[in-house]
Amino acid sequence: xxxxxxxxxxxxxxxxxxxxxxxxxxxxxxxxxxxxxxxxxxxxxxxxxxxxxxxxxxxxxxxxxxxxxxxxxxxxxxxxxxxxxxxxxxxxxxxxxxxxxxxxxxxxxxxxxxxxxxxxxxxxxxxxxxxxxxxxxxxxxxxxxxxxxxxxxxxxxxxxxxxxxxxxxxxxxxxxxxxxxxxxxxxxxxxxxxxxxxxxxxxxxxxxxxxxxxxxxxxxxx
Amino acid sequence: xxxxxxxxxxxxxxxxxxxxxxxxxxxxxxxxxxxxxxxxxxxxxxxxxxxxxxxxxxxxxxxxxxxxxxxxxxxxxxxxxxxxxxxxxxxxxxxxxxxxxxxxxxxxxxxxxxxxxxxxxxxxxxxxxxxxxxxxxxxxxxxxxxxxxxxxxxxxxxxxxxxxxxxxxxxxxxxxxxxxxxxxxxxxxxxxxxxxxxxxxxxxxxxxxxxxxxxxxxxxxxxxxxxxxxxxxxxxxxxxxxxxxxxxxxxxxxxxxx
Numbered sequence: 111x112x113x114x115x116x117x118x119x120x121x122x123x124x125x126x127x128x129x130x131x132x133x134x135x136x137x138x139x140x141x142x143x144x145x146x147x148x149x150x151x152x153x154x155x156x157x158x159x160x161x162x163x164x165x166x167x168x169x170x171x172x173x174x175x176x177x178x179x180x181x182x183x184x185x186x187x188x189x190x191x192x193x194x195x196x197x198x199x200x201x202x203x204x205x206x207x208x209x210x211x212x213x214x215x216x217x218x219x220x221x222x223x224x225x226x227x228x229x230x231x232x233x234x235x236x237x238x239x240x241x242x243x244x245x246x247x248x249x250x251x252x253x254x255x256x257x258x259x260x261x262x263x264x265x266x267x268x269x270x271x272x273x274x275x276x277x278x279x280x281x282x283x284x285x286x287x288x289x290x291x292x293x294x295x296x297x298x299x300x301x302x303x304x305x306x307x308x309x310x311x312x313x314x315x316x317x318x319x320x321x322x323x324x325x326x327x328x329x330x331x332x
Numbered sequence: 333x334x335x336x337x338x339x340x341x342x343x344x345x346x347x348x349x350x351x352x353x354x355x356x357x358x359x360x361x362x363x364x365x366x367x368x369x370x371x372x373x374x375x376x377x378x379x380x381x382x383x384x385x386x387x388x389x390x391x392x393x394x395x396x397x398x399x400x401x402x403x404x405x406x407x408x409x410x411x412x413x414x415x416x417x418x419x420x421x422x423x424x425x426x427x428x429x430x431x432x433x434x435x436x437x438x439x440x441x442x443x444x445x446x447x448x449x450x451x452x453x454x455x456x457x458x459x460x461x462x463x464x465x466x467x468x469x470x471x472x473x474x475x476x477x478x479x480x481x482x483x484x485x486x487x488x489x490x491x492x493x494x495x496x497x498x499x500x501x502x503x504x505x506x507x508x509x510x511x512x513x514x515x516x517x518x519x520x521x522x523x524x525x526x527x528x529x530x531x532x533x534x535x536x537x538x539x540x541x542x543x544x545x546x547x548x549x550x551x552x553x554x555x556x557x558x559x560x561x562x563x564x565x566x567x568x569x570x571x572x573x574x575x576x577x578x579x580x581x582x583x584x585x586x587x588x589x590x
Contacts, residue, residue: 232434237424
């Protein structure tokens with residue numbers, strides 16, 4: 111049987127619209143993931159603050175130890191039992207943000223812990239409270255080191271976002287399935303969908319490399 | 333004991349300071365006083381506890397026994413460190429200079445110096461920058477104000493670090509091997525800045541291997557070994573007629589090295 115790509119050409123605007131939704135939901139999730147990750151990551155720095163430490167450690171364990179799809183379904187199909195009805199896009203963003211937050215927290219923690227101990231000692235020796243030292247001395251240095259792994263997280267999240275099609279969000283995957291449902295050309299359409307995902311992750315990779323080159327040139331990353 | 337501070341009272345008073353890392357004893361009961369404007373140089377073989385001793389004086393290390401009083405306050409008493417808020421204000425009065433400089437690499441020389449005064453002393457950006465400029469000029473780095481730490485030599489970095497510590501207007505300065513990480517030709521410029529400070533009457537506690545600096549600048553030389561002070565005295569006495577055989581051995585080893 112010959113390949114017939116005509117449904118792909120005909121459905122191209124639809125796929126692009128879906129790709130835009132994919133980028134939107136992914137970017138919103140990563141933003142939320144960064145906020146959550148920053149809080150959870152900082153919460154795991156000091157085991158002596160045991161309540162915060164254990165809450166954050168449990169968060170990472172549970173979120174990383176369960177499938178994203180199950181988490182998304184709990185939000186979308188589970189919460190309505192308590193009359194909490196969230197729009198599909200919000201569920202997708204929340205679910206992926208919560209999920210991504212667990213991974214980002216490890217990036218945050220790793221970057222902060224990679225900053226030389228002497229930096230905190232110098233700041234504290236000047237009389238800075240630990241919060242101020244964190245904000246004005248440690249985090250600015252750690253943020254630069256977070257950018258490359260955050261880029262990888264963004265790429266992983268783009269791919270994982272295909273799952274939100276199951277929450278009726280009209281993302282790239284969902285638009286592809288819609289084209290298939292009328293054309294029955296699964297192979298051709300899924301190949302096209304894969305190609306668009308590949309372009310999205312590829313563009314992100316290139317953009318990231320630019321950022322890294324610039325950071326390196328500025329002497330901010332070793 | 334009188335509580336009113338007066339000029340004759342020691343500015344640092346250390347009693348029975350004890351500290352161990354695990355089962356390894358680092359400080360085995362140290363008693364020592366520093367008078368205002370005194371320059372105290374602490375020498376001794378590596379691993380003798382000199383740095384730990386110094387770091388106990390601003391709470392970077394917490395001794396498990398004994399007492400440190402500094403700038404009219406009790407920093408630590410029997411393993412209990414001052415609460416954080418008071419610790420922070422006390423640290424503003426106790427400047428610290430590290431062996432590895434620990435400059436903030438994301439800030440220019442000027443902003444390394446100006447950061448803490450702006451955030452902690454409530455100075456405006458203009459005031460803080462003006463004071464920082466003056467301090468950089470004092471350590472001979474006026475023209476390096478906008479340089480990033482990565483572009484400075486070791487000696488320049490350490491001079492910026494000294495300016496940064498001075499920016500909080502400390503009453504006591506602690507120097508933890510300030511020249512040990514420097515190439516030999518850069519040691520002099522840092523010691524020169526420290527000499528000027530000593531000449532201005534700054535109270536200083538200096539851990540160093542620079543015996544000439546100790547000889548020229550110190551009011552008191554403290555010799556440490558195995559976590560205790562084995563000898564204290566004026567530099568001429570320590571360097572010409574040490575009473576302890578271990579002091580003699582140490583000095584011989586150090587002085588023959590150069």
